[in-house]
Every structure is written in C-alpha cells, then in structure tokens.
Amino acid sequence: MPQPTARESxxxxxxxxxxxxxxxxxxxxxxxxxxxxxxxxxxxxLAADIVQEAFVRLYRRGSLPDMPDRWLVTVALxxxxxxxxxxxxxxxxxxxxxxxxxxxxxxxxxxxxxxxxRRSEIRAALDRLSPRERELLLLRAEGYSYRDLAEILDxxxxxxxxxxxxxxxxxxxxxxxx
Amino acid sequence: xHLDIETLERALHDELDPEPGEAVERHLASCPTCxxxxxEARRDERRLFGLLEELDHxxxxxxxxxxxxESRSGGSARSLIAASVAxxxxxxxxxxxxxxxxxxxxxxxxxxDTETVASAPEDPAVSGIAVEPADPFDVRFVASQRTGRIRIxxxxxxxxxxxxxxxxxxxxxxxxxxxxxxxxxxxxxELLVPRALGSIRVRVxxxxxxxxxxxxxxxxxxxxxxGAYVIEMTPLGT
Numbered sequence: 001m002p003q004p005t006a007r008e009s010x011x012x013x014x015x016x017x018x019x020x021x022x023x024x025x026x027x028x029x030x031x032x033x034x035x036x037x038x039x040x041x042x043x044x045x046l047a048a049d050i051v052q053e054a055f056v057r058l059y060r061r062g063s064l065p066d067m068p069d070r071w072l073v074t075v076a077l078x079x080x081x082x083x084x085x086x087x088x089x090x091x092x093x094x095x096x097x098x099x100x101x102x103x104x105x106x107x108x109x110x111x112x113x114x115x116x117x118r119r120s121e122i123r124a125a126l127d128r129l130s131p132r133e134r135e136l137l138l139l140r141a142e143g144y145s146y147r148d149l150a151e152i153l154d155x156x157x158x159x160x161x162x163x164x165x166x167x168x169x170x171x172x173x174x175x176x177x178x
Numbered sequence: 179x180h181l182d183i184e185t186l187e188r189a190l191h192d193e194l195d196p197e198p199g200e201a202v203e204r205h206l207a208s209c210p211t212c213x214x215x216x217x218e219a220r221r222d223e224r225r226l227f228g229l230l231e232e233l234d235h236x237x238x239x240x241x242x243x244x245x246x247x248e249s250r251s252g253g254s255a256r257s258l259i260a261a262s263v264a265x266x267x268x269x270x271x272x273x274x275x276x277x278x279x280x281x282x283x284x285x286x287x288x289x290x291d292t293e294t295v296a297s298a299p300e301d302p303a304v305s306g307i308a309v310e311p312a313d314p315f316d317v318r319f320v321a322s323q324r325t326g327r328i329r330i331x332x333x334x335x336x337x338x339x340x341x342x343x344x345x346x347x348x349x350x351x352x353x354x355x356x357x358x359x360x361x362x363x364x365x366x367x368e369l370l371v372p373r374a375l376g377s378i379r380v381r382v383x384x385x386x387x388x389x390x391x392x393x394x395x396x397x398x399x400x401x402x403x404x405g406a407y408v409i410e411m412t413p414l415g416t
Contacts, residue, residue: 034237048238060249161193
C-alpha cells in the first residue's frame with residue numbers, strides 16, 4: 001500500500017480537529033508513556049495519573065507540539081519529579097477510577113506470587129541506579145532516539161551511548177549480584 | 179584498535195552517521211573481538227529489556243472526562259474573574275442609569291467638582307479583559323452595532339487583550355474563545371492579538387471580519403499607517 005506523501009499527510013492533518021489529533025496522539029503514545037512511568041515509579045496508579053495530567057496539559061495547550069511524544073514525556077517527567085505536588089490529585093483520581101490495577105501477565109495465583117517476588121527483585125535492581133540512569137535506560141527501552149534522549153534529559157547527545165552502556169552495566173551488575 | 183563504548187552502543191542502536199557507520203561496519207567485518215562485543219551487547223540488552231517487561235501492568239483507559247474537565251478548570255478561574263469584572267461593570271452601569279440613584283448623585287457631584295477645574299472633554303469609559311489564548315482562538319461579538327468600530331493590532335505579547343471604549347459590555351472568556359455580549363451597544367473596541375498566535379478568527383454576528391491563519395490574514399480592511407485593522411461594527415463589517 002503506497003504511503004501518503006508529506007503534503008498529503010499535512011493536508012489530512014489540517015482537516016482534522018484538535019480532539020481528533022489528541023486521540024491519535026493518545027493511540028500512538030499513551031501505552032508507551034504509561035509503561036515508562038510505571039517502570040520508573042513502580043507505582044501504576046501514579047504512572048496513570050502523571051500521564052493523564054500530561055494529556056490535560058496538552059489539551060489545555062490547545063495545539064499539538066512538533067513532537068508530541070517528546071513533549072508529553074518531558075512534561076510528565078517534570079510532574080514525576082515534582083511528585084509531592086501530585087499527591088493530593090492522585091487520591092482524588094484514584095477514587096474516581098476505583099479498584100487496583102492488575103498486572104499485565106501471570107493470570108494464575110501461583111504465577112502471580114512467583115512473578116511478584118521476581119518483580120520486586122527487578123525493581124530493587126532498577127532502584128539502585130541513579131535517577132538519571134534509570135530515566136535514560138527506561139526511555140531507551142521505549143525506543144527514543146539519542147537525540148530525543150539528549151533533549152528530554154538535557155544530556156550531551158555525543159555521550160548518550162556511553163551513559164546508556166554505563167546504566168545497563170550497573171543494572172546488570174546489581175541484578176546478577178556482583 | 180577496537181571500537182570505543184560510545185561507537186559500539188551507537189552501532190547497536192543504529193545511531194551512527196552514515197560515513198562513520200560504513201567505517202564501523204568494515205571494522206566489525208574484520209575484527210572478531212568487536213563483532214563479539216556487539217553480539218554480546220545486543221543479547222544483554224534484549225535480556226535486560228525482557229526483565230523490564232516483567233514489571234509492566236495493563237495501562238488503564240485514560241479518563242477523557244477528567245482530562246477535559248481538568249483542562250478547562252485552569253481557564254475557569256480566569257472566566258470567573260472576567261465574569262465578576264463584567265458583572266460589576268454592568269451593575270455599575272445599571273445603578274448609574276437609575277434616576278436618583280446614590281451612585282449617579284455621587285458621580286455627578288464628583289464630575290461637577292471636576293468641571294470647575296478641568297475643561298477638557300471627558301475620556302470615554304474604558305473596560306476590558308486580557309487572556310492567554312489557546313491556539314486556535316475565537317473572538318465573537320454576539321451582534322453587529324449601528325455605531326462603533328473594532329481596531330485589531332498584532333502585538334508581540336503572548337496575551338490577547340480586548341479594551342471596550344464606551345458602554346461596558348459583558349465579556350465571557352474560555353480556553354479557546356472570548357464572547358462579547360454587545361447587543362444594543364455603541365462601544366468601540368481595541369483588540370490586541372498576539373502575533374505568534376497561529377489561528378484566530380474574529381466574528382461580528384455571523385460575519386467573520388478578521389481571520390488569521392499563520393501569516394495569512396483575511397479581513398475586509400487593509401492595515402492603517404500604524405499597522406492596525408480598523409473594521410466598522412455595522413452589519414456588513416465594512
């Protein structure tokens with residue numbers, strides 16, 4: 001199937017309303033953003049609230065930035081780092097949503113117990129990284145380019161590879177108990 | 179000479195520029211040590227990312243109701259202030275219009291005192307509102323007028339301002355719009371539009387009198403010597 005040209009894509013984009021575009025951004029990036037902040041925080045409720053708040057900011061902005069995923073993750077990271085300011089809202093939104101989130105895998109109770117133990121070990125290894133190493137490693141796991149990583153985390157793009165290798169080595173060393 | 183860590187990592191993630199990329203490929207083809215390092219790095223990363231997947235939960239559905247409600251709440255405080263100011267202006271106007279009202283007597287006494295000192299003509303009353311507009315943004319005057327005009331100027335500021343010269347009118351601002359309830363008014367208006375605003379439309383009644391889309395501006399008037407677009411508030415907007 002032939003891909004639309006840049007002009008066709010632009011024209012198509014111009015004829016859509018902002019809510020349409022917002023829905024498309026959601027469909028393309030929401031799951032990845034949630035996964036990133038879930039892994040980063042170890043708290044799926046907090047992750048859901050932060051990502052939702054980032055979409056609130058985008059909605060309030062009234063127009064799409066050039067790179068919506070980069071914009072959203074930057075806004076959400078700022079929110080995450082300022083977690084204390086979110087504490088009150090988190091309580092409210094959790095009440096609205098109701099219920100706890102179920103893990104994505106391991107449906108049987110026995111599997112869930114084993115998985116919970118293993119998850120806590122992985123979590124512990126991840127928590128031993130510096131905040132910057134953790135943010136970098138998890139963003140790369142979501143497929144962000146080196147340029148995106150440098151922009152989002154305010155890094156020198158020329159050293160992103162080295163920082164990534166260091167973060168992976170630190171994680172691996174902790175995980176393997178070295 | 180083996181590949182340094184940065185280069186090896188970039189090779190792993192396909193982040194090398196084309197020219198060094200070809201040189202790296204040639205090196206990898208002729209250096210089993212570096213080729214093994216790359217294979218090992220790829221395997222370790224796959225394993226590591228696999229571990230991360232075990233942490234994942236199903237993403238909950240986004241609460242669009244909360245998103246839209248929250249996104250509007252930021253503007254509701256501004257709307258409330260604008261509505262309060264408009265209410266005070268309208269209430270003051272009504273109080274002033276009532277024959278024998280204390281406000282009217284007070285103002286007349288003040289004006290009488292002033293007239294003995296100053297003979298210059300009075301300035302018409304000025305009221306208004308300033309908002310941080312969303313993009314796109316709509317300015318809508320509910321009705322055309324028999325008199326009055328609107329003067330639109332593009333400014334470097336980020337705020338959109340509307341000044342009402344003459345009778346106060348009710349103003350209602352939202353995230354993406356400003357509504358002016360000007361039925362029966364003869365006021366004139368000064369509208370300052372942020373130049374950086376991508377899309378803004380100004381309507382009088384059902385007629386669009388100013389439409390800015392990016393750098394393109396459609397309006398029945400050419401700008402005057404100060405760069406402002408002056409448009410009559412009459413039904414045709416001409």
